[in-house]
Amino acid sequence: MTQSQVQEQADARNKIALVTGAGSGIGKATARKLLANGYSVVLTGRRQAPLDALADEARERGEDAFALACDVTDAASVASLFDAIRLRYGRLDMLFNNAGRNAPPVEIDQMELDDWRSVVDTNLTGVFLCTRAAFAMMKTQTPQGGRIINNGSISAHAPRPLSIAYTATKHAITGLTKSVSLDGRPYDIVCGQIDIGNAATEMAERMARGVPQANGAIAVEPLMDVDYVADAVLHMANLPLSANVQFMTIMASKMPFVGRG
Structure with a gap:
């Protein structure tokens, strides 16, 4: 471990972070x-x-983890979560808004309203409620301040075929991020x-089997180790509040994003 890594770890002591969608995938990592x-x-x-x-795994390593289920789409459930925190x-230093979901890949005219609402409720309203x-x-704790990191997506920039609900919510997250950055x-x-x-x-397993492309083809897409994402979030979290990574894109180098469409 380098000297800077030692210092970062020391600075993180006693900092409280909340990770939504922590049971699997990016949140767990x-x-x-x-x-x-x-x-x-x-x-x-x-x-x-x-x-x-x-949490049990963490406690075996002497780490401090507090597990509490919450439905981020429900205002009362979110309020109970923050009351428990x-x-x-007594405080919160970092929130990682990670919880999200997708809808079945169907043409717009075939999308059920319930599926649309479920994605919007989780990916957008859930982020709003937690934020x-x-x-x-x-705003009210001492010392004042903290950091909020939102899980956007490549889809905040360019859509995949048949992804209107997911893409719309991820574009909306970009606006939410900018507004909170300003108002905070x-x-x-x-x-x-x-x-x-x-x-x-688990959510990206289908990429390795082949997914629809903008030109109508089905193609296998490269994946990257989820631990690289966790490293990136840690870097953002460890910055002093006088500095901010406003937007970061981290992706498998050869995935079809640059040039998509």
Whole structure:
């Protein structure tokens, strides 16, 4: 470990982070990375069991993990989560808005309204609810301030075929990120976005089997180790509040993003 890494880990001690969608994929990898680097991490997601398993794993290593299920689409559930964070830790230093979902890949005229609403409720309203609660806590805690990192997507820049709900919400996240970044300035609340392309998780397994391209072809797409994403989030989280990664794109080098369409 380099001297700078040692210092970063020391600076992270006693910092409290909340990771949504922590039970699997990018959220799980990022929670592990934060825990290993000195953060106390609140793990949340829809299902309690995988959160408990991750928290037990962390405690075996002497790390501080707090697992609590939450439905980010439900305002009362989010309020209860933040009440629990306030009671246990008294503050929140970093929120990683990671929880998200997709809809079936169908033509626009075939999309069910319930599927549309489910994606919007999770990917956009859920981020708003968690951000609203985090902003309120960070604004009033001592010392004031904190960091919010939103999981955008390559789809915040260019859509995949048959992805209107997911793409629309990820474009909206970019606007939300900019607004929070601006509105948080008086309170030392910073907000950035990480746009991820083809991390090797359960959600991206279909890429290795072949997925539709803009030209109508089906093609296998390269994947990258999800740990690289966790490293990137850790880098963003470890910055002092006087500095911010506003937008970061991390992707498998050979995935068809540059030149898509």
